[in-house]
Amino acid sequence: MKSRYLVSTLLLMVTAAGSACAEEQSGARLEPLGAGVVAAAESIAPDAYLRKLGVIAHDSMGGRDTPSPGLELTAAWIASEFERIGLAPGGDGGSYVQRYPIETVRPDLVASSARVNGGGDLRFGRDLVIAGASEGDLEGEVVLLMGMGAMTTVAVSRIIGKHVIVASMPGGLDRAGRGFVANLRRDGALSVLVVVDMTDSAWDRYLDRLSGSSVVRVGFNGSQTGFSVEVRDSAIRRILSAHGVDLEKAREPGDVSIIDVPGLVLTLSPRVQVLDSRSAPNVAGILEGSDPVLKDEYVVFSAHMDHIGIGTPNAEGDSINNGADDDGSGTIAVLEIAEAFASLPTKPKRSMIFLLVSGEEKGLWGSEYFVENPPVPVERMVADLNADMVGRNWPDTIVAIGMEHSDLGETLGLINEAHPELGMTAIDDIWPDERFYFRSDHYNFARKGVPVLFFFNGTHEDYHGRDDEVDRIDAEKAVRISRLIFYLGYELATRTERPRWNPESRRQIVLDP
Numbered sequence: 001m002k003s004r005y006l007v008s009t010l011l012l013m014v015t016a017a018g019s020a021c022a023e024e025q026s027g028a029r030l031e032p033l034g035a036g037v038v039a040a041a042e043s044i045a046p047d048a049y050l051r052k053l054g055v056i057a058h059d060s061m062g063g064r065d066t067p068s069p070g071l072e073l074t075a076a077w078i079a080s081e082f083e084r085i086g087l088a089p090g091g092d093g094g095s096y097v098q099r100y101p102i103e104t105v106r107p108d109l110v111a112s113s114a115r116v117n118g119g120g121d122l123r124f125g126r127d128l129v130i131a132g133a134s135e136g137d138l139e140g141e142v143v144l145l146m147g148m149g150a151m152t153t154v155a156v157s158r159i160i161g162k163h164v165i166v167a168s169m170p171g172g173l174d175r176a177g178r179g180f181v182a183n184l185r186r187d188g189a190l191s192v193l194v195v196v197d198m199t200d201s202a203w204d205r206y207l208d209r210l211s212g213s214s215v216v217r218v219g220f221n222g223s224q225t226g227f228s229v230e231v232r233d234s235a236i237r238r239i240l241s242a243h244g245v246d247l248e249k250a251r252e253p254g255d256v257s258i259i260d261v262p263g264l265v266l267t268l269s270p271r272v273q274v275l276d277s278r279s280a281p282n283v284a285g286i287l288e289g290s291d292p293v294l295k296d297e298y299v300v301f302s303a304h305m306d307h308i309g310i311g312t313p314n315a316e317g318d319s320i321n322n323g324a325d326d327d328g329s330g331t332i333a334v335l336e337i338a339e340a341f342a343s344l345p346t347k348p349k350r351s352m353i354f355l356l357v358s359g360e361e362k363g364l365w366g367s368e369y370f371v372e373n374p375p376v377p378v379e380r381m382v383a384d385l386n387a388d389m390v391g392r393n394w395p396d397t398i399v400a401i402g403m404e405h406s407d408l409g410e411t412l413g414l415i416n417e418a419h420p421e422l423g424m425t426a427i428d429d430i431w432p433d434e435r436f437y438f439r440s441d442h443y444n445f446a447r448k449g450v451p452v453l454f455f456f457n458g459t460h461e462d463y464h465g466r467d468d469e470v471d472r473i474d475a476e477k478a479v480r481i482s483r484l485i486f487y488l489g490y491e492l493a494t495r496t497e498r499p500r501w502n503p504e505s506r507r508q509i510v511l512d513p
Contacts, residue, residue, distance in 0.1 A: 030418050030491060037490060040340040041483045046475040049482070052081075053332045053391075056305065057324040057470050064323060065309025066359040066366075067102060067280040074305050075281035078356050081335055082285035085342040090284030090353060090375040097281045100359075100369035104276040105133045106214040109207070111271035118263040120239035127235035128193070129210055130270045133217035136224040138163075139267040140190045144240070146250040146257045158258040160188035163266045165236065167195050167250040185226030186511065191268055192226075195247070197233040214275055218359070219369040227268060239264065280306075282366045283356045284375060287341055289493065291349035298376055299493045300353045300384040300450070301337055301485070302367065302441050303330030304360030308464055318466045325460070325468050329391030331356055333482040340486055348493030350382065357441055360388075367441035371448045378445075382498045383408060384452045385489055386442035390481045391473040393457045398481050400426040401437050405505035406451035408492075415488045424480045431458070449510045451499040453488075455481060 055061075055077060062070030079096035082089075091098040109125035116122055124130075143158060144165045164184055184192045198206065237247045243261050250259075283305070289295030307323025322328070338354040341347070353375070359365025371378055390398065403409025403426075412426050429436065437443065442452040462468040492499065501510070 030414050031494070033487075033490075036345060040343050041486045043340050043343060044336045044479050044482045044486065046479050049332055049336055049479050050470065050473070050475045052335060053324060053328050053473060053475070054470050056331060057322040057328040059320050059322065061322070063309040063311075063321040064305060064307040064358075066306045066362050067278050068309055070309075071280065071306055071358055075283050075356075075358070078283045078305065078331070078335065079285075082283065082338065082354065085339045087285030087287055087338060087342060087354065090286045090355075091282070096283050096285055098284060098370065098373070098375075099279045099281055100219045100366065100373075101217075102278045102280055102359075102365070103133075103217045103220060103274050104214050105135075105217050105272040105274050106212075107131065107134075107210060108271045108273045109211070111273075113269045115267040115269075116239060117265040117267070119242045120264075122231070122235060122239070122266075124270070125207060128229055128231040129207065130227055130229050130268075131210060131213075132215050132228075133220070133272055134224055134227045134270045135220070135272050136227075137267065137269045138190045138225060138227065139265065142261040142264045142266050143258050144245060144250055144261055146252075146254070146259060159184060161190060163191045163193060163268070164189045165193045165195065165231075165240075165261075167247055181228050185228065190225060190227070191229050193229045193231045193236065195233050195236055196230050203232065216362075217272075218363075218365045219372065221373075227270065229268065280358045280366065282358060282370050284370070285338060285354045286375065287338070287347060287352040287354070289349050289351040290347045294349040294493075294496075295351050296380060297350045297498070298353050298381045299348075299350055299489050300355055300381050300445065301334045301489060302355040302357065302384055302386045302445075303327050303334045303388060304358065304366070304441055305331045305356040306358040306361055306366075308361050311466075314466050316466075321464065321466060321468065322470070323468055324470045324473050325389050325391045325457075326463060327360070327388045328470075329389060329473060329478050330387030330455075333387045333390055333478060333485065336479070336482050337486045337489065341489070348490055350493035352489065352493060353381070360441055364439075364441055364444055367444040371444045371450075378448045378450060381445065381448075381450045383492050384442050384445035384450050385455070385485050386440055386445075386452060387455045387481070387485065388440045389457050389459070390455055391457070391475070391478040392460050392462075395474060395477050396423050397425050397427060398484070399429060399431075399456050399458065401429045401454040401456055402442070402446070402452050403428050405437075405446075405502050405509065407500045407502075408451050408453050408488075411491060411499070412453060412488055415484065415491060419484065419487055422480045422484055424477075424484050426455075426484065446509050447511045449501075449506070449512070451501055455485060 064071045089096045112124035114122040142163045181192045304327045308321045313319040357366030442454045446452045
């Protein structure tokens with residue numbers, strides 16, 4: 001989580017009441033549970049929860065930064081727990097651990113190259129640059145965006161697989177401009193070349209800054225698309241003119257249009273220097289389902305095992321951010337849920353993946369790598385239930401972010417109604433302006449088309465601080481949330497139908513290939 005927020009009790013009561021009314025309007029019902037399922041849920045107990053939390057939120061783990069020795073110890077311990085309870089490995093090479101690369105790189109303007117077919121010449125450093133960690137070889141035809149009076153949408157079919165020249169960027173590459181370029185890349189452009197008009201001295205200063213900067217590249221697999229390029233006006237103007245295209249005309253205000261640049265094919269081959277190379281772990285265990293058909297589909301339970309590591313000592317000399325709530329609480333919830341499911345004599349029909357990722361605090365690194373390199377096809381994952389900070393704040397309420405985006409919200413309402421003994425009410429997102437839906441690991445699953453729910457108790461005064469310690473965790477509350485997620489997961493793994501997206505939400509969130 002990336003923000004401070006304290007909970008309004010009155011708002012919670014109002015939201016919970018509205019959620020309950022919505023549940024009463026649903027005509028769906030749940031099948032009765034057998035005694036073994038209830039016993040498995042009740043095996044999730046506060047004493048064991050606290051004992052396990054004390055392992056990963058101990059000073060010896062050093063705050064579980066990504067990457068760090070403490071994170072490696074945490075991953076190894078989680079893997080040993082998965083092995084102990086009998087889960088199948090879901091990591092690399094028959095192990096429970098999946099590793100992803102973390103590299104510090106900078107652009108290599110000498111090794112980078114550009115080739116222009118059809119007349120003209122472009123050279124990295126002299127005429128164009130790519131900041132960041134872009135690397136690969138992209139050849140394609142060129143189109144030009146005309147009439148850029150304001151940020152707008154473009155016809156996606158016209159830019160897929162093309163190099164897109166943006167002749168005019170209102171306001172320059174500010175936040176809105178970068179967002180527009182990112183959308184073009186997301187929609188299938190091979191690259192987006194933003195034309196910049198700089199003096200020679202300004203360009204040279206820019207190159208000096210670029211050559212001295214570095215960025216972190218995560219999960220690189222040897223190929224990339226969607227480069228963002230800055231190209232000098234004087235260089236691209238000559239090439240476009242040779243193909244009968246007037247750059248100044250493209251800058252005239254008006255409706256956006258896309259024109260082809262006839263006969264022009266561009267190949268961009270940026271390269272980087274690798275300054276440092278390390279890796280970090282995810283941990284995954286799999287419980288096979290019992291149905292001969294549905295066992296090929298998976299319910300995912302996720303949390304992030306990392307935290308922010310070691311900082312400046314406080315007045316008491318404590319420098320370790322142990323992250324008991326963020327997200328030790330969710331990590332142990334997933335472990336306890338996994339052990340409960342593994343104890344069932346008859347497993348649910350669908351299979352299950354129990355996933356603890358790293359790098360959440362750095363930008364959802366581990367979950368992004370996992371969904372791009374999964375042990376089973378993402379299309380077979382029917383839901384992701386993500387727990388991030390479930391051990392603090394109010395004792396009888398948990399926010400389930402994402403309820404409105406799929407029928408998982410309706411199913412969760414039915415589970416809530418069927419289990420009043422839990423004393424735990426799941427409510428809708430009460431912080432929509434904080435955009436928490438986009439800020440934890442479930443989001444990477446949602447982008448791939450997997451319906452998600454995100455269980456989150458809000459931040460607090462100890463968030464990302466030295467005092468997020470085990471002795472401040474409400475284990476009894478965390479256990480009741482874990483049981484709630486267990487019952488929801490059991491229902492999803494048992495019913496025949498897969499969860500369904502709200503069509504409008506799917507259109508806005510899912511990145512279809």
